[in-house]
Amino acid sequence: MCYICFVNKITKTKREVVALVPKKTVARLILYKRFLKQLIDDGVKNTYSHDIATKFGVTATQVRRDLMCVGYHGASRSGYDVKKLYDEILRFFINTEGKDVVLVGVGNLGRALLSYFSGGKSHIRVVAAFDNDEHKVGRVICGCRCYHINELKDFVDKNKIHTVMLCAPATAAQDIAVQLIKSGVKGILNFSPVRLNLSADVYIEDFDITMNLEKVMFFAGSNTGFEEKINV
Amino acid sequence: MCYICFVNKITKTKREVVALVPKKTVARLILYKRFLKQLIDDGVKNTYSHDIATKFGVTATQVRRDLMCVGYHGASRSGYDVKKLYDEILRFFINTEGKDVVLVGVGNLGRALLSYFSGGKSHIRVVAAFDNDEHKVGRVICGCRCYHINELKDFVDKNKIHTVMLCAPATAAQDIAVQLIKSGVKGILNFSPVRLNLSADVYIEDFDITMNLEKVMFFAGSNTGFEEKINV
DNA sequence: GCAGAAAAGTTATTTTTTTCACAAAACAAG
DNA sequence: CTTGTTTTGTGAAAAAAATAACTTTTCTGC
Known part of the structure; x- marks a missing residue:
């Protein structure tokens, strides 16, 4: 109730x-x-x-x-x-539990995330990775197979994937995100430092490392050397 | 004004x-x-x-x-x-600009972050990494030298470091965080999935990948299959 | 059984954050 | 020069979130 x-x-x-x-x-x-x-x-x-x-x-x-x-x-x-x-x-959290996610963009950060989730410490499974680099396609990285991004739609349909971790470079993020939405993705954890401009029925969580680091730097700085009187 | x-x-x-x-x-x-x-x-x-x-x-x-x-x-x-x-x-943001940060915990995620910041794309410099693994100490990873964690206090003092990216494993995070504070660190971007229990004058930003991914999964799920009527 | 303490549940209040609504300024066109 | 439009700046209102205050329940010790 x-x-x-x-x-x-x-x-x-x-x-x-x-x-x-x-x-x-x-x-x-x-x-x-x-x-x-x-x-x-x-x-x-x-x-x-x-x-x-x-x-x-x-x-x-x-x-x-x-x-x-x-x-x-x-x-x-x-x-x-x-x-x-x-x-x-x-x-x-019934709709969350047991559901799988995929990762898009197998760069350094993407690989680190695959490793992070491969340990079995998390109950979340990253069941596939996608990239447009032919050298990565077909390889298995941290137990996760890498597919070409063109295969995403099929995979998402077949495996009822709703959620993507997006680790694409800033320049490509928006285009890829559009492709994700066309493939039926409903939620994106966006590691790239750009705001994604998408329709409102997609949930986007920005996970902006640089911004958050700057925020910490700001408040850390405000803990020191901010005692002088000012009349700004 | x-x-x-x-x-x-x-x-x-x-x-x-x-x-x-x-x-x-x-x-x-x-x-x-x-x-x-x-x-x-x-x-x-x-x-x-x-x-x-x-x-x-x-x-x-x-x-x-x-x-x-x-x-x-x-x-x-x-x-x-x-x-x-x-x-x-x-x-x-005067207290933020031009300031350097260090990274503690050179695992997969730590390395990915060093790589992320080494490209020169960001104006933030990660000037040192620290770990307690002797195999990593002395090595240079993505242009960033790795020191033993015992050298942290000296480094922080000498280089006026206020901010740390903490990528330690969950089990070690709290202990290391205490050590960071003793070394004079004023802000922590905490990548580990544990809450750090520290004095109030330290700014902590939790950067919890799993939690945020679950959040996306939840809201992504709520975009689909949530139309049935319920009287919970 | 009864008084007191500890904990949940909930209403009310306060605080924080966002949005609304409009005055003042500045430019453009006639 | 005047009128209309665009844009900033900000007081006031609304919305969202957090906290305080209070009620009820349940257990403990006498």
Whole structure:
């Protein structure tokens, strides 16, 4: 039972329910899920909102707020049953779990990502890589076969792929992204430092290393040498 | 002249001014800066808030609000002088520009990042890498020399490094982060999938690949097959 | 059984961020 | 010179997100 639907006494599409969940809540729920998985592996049976909160540097209220969105109800005083809460979060992420992704652009960064996901540490599988360089096509890199980008549409159709990690160079990213969308891709994790201009029904998450590094540099700098008085 | 100080008729420390600028504005300003640099290279003299807005998928008002924080004033009707605006944004990021960073953890991801920054495409220089693996110490990887992590403190002191890209494995990340802080580091771009528990005066940006990929998978999934009615 | 404590769930409030709406400026055309 | 258009700058409103405050439940110890 989802509190949002409950209080509004409504039947909604999943899409509508998802739209009511704050984006940042989704991000935190993914982290909570990871933590709960670890607790299960460690044999921990119960946990509390303030446990989770401490782990991620947020408030306990925030955690409870977030958990309201997935529908599992803990018990007063004894907190959350780790296994049940985990299962309920999985249910919330039902469209995510077990799904595969592909990588496009097998440069240095692409290869590092293939390696990162090949270790079996993550539950996400990168099932294919695509590039337009004939030298890479046909090779198996970190356990992942590399195909020509022209084969993408077939592969996406056949394997019901929704999500792509895009590691193409900046100059090619937009064109490739258009091709991805034509192939039926619905979500892109964009590692290239350009904004992709695409139709609104595709979800794009920009993962801009340089921008984020500069952001850290800015705030790191503001921790030092920013004490002088100014009247800008 | 910064409008925040102006309207409040106050003299503040730079730190206080920075605190008044929304974090998201800082992120966008970095993107605007990049765009303006490109405009300069392309020989474009003037630009407008809606140009920048279209480029990044935000509203023109948002852009103007963001630019208020850096203090440069455009001209009604003729927009912004690209060069002057760029310079003013640089001035805002004065503590960031020209500063160097180091990388800690020379695994696959670390190497890919060294390669990424070695091409000279970015204006940020990664001037050293650190690892505790004796096999890596002393080697030069993508033009970047690798030192033992014990040499970090000296290097940071000598070269006035504030910012680190941390690519250590999850199990080691927290311990290494503590060591970084002891060495005087003020900002960490954290690629490892664990939250670092550190004192509040250090800026940490989590760059969690798996989490972000899952987020994309979730929203990509919500674009398909989420039309069924539910009453959760 | 009862008082007190600890925890979840939820409403209300506050804070932060974004958008709206419009004044002022500047240019263009007649 | 005047009128209309375009664009910036910004106060006010709205929306989104986070936090605080309060209620209820459940357990513990007496």
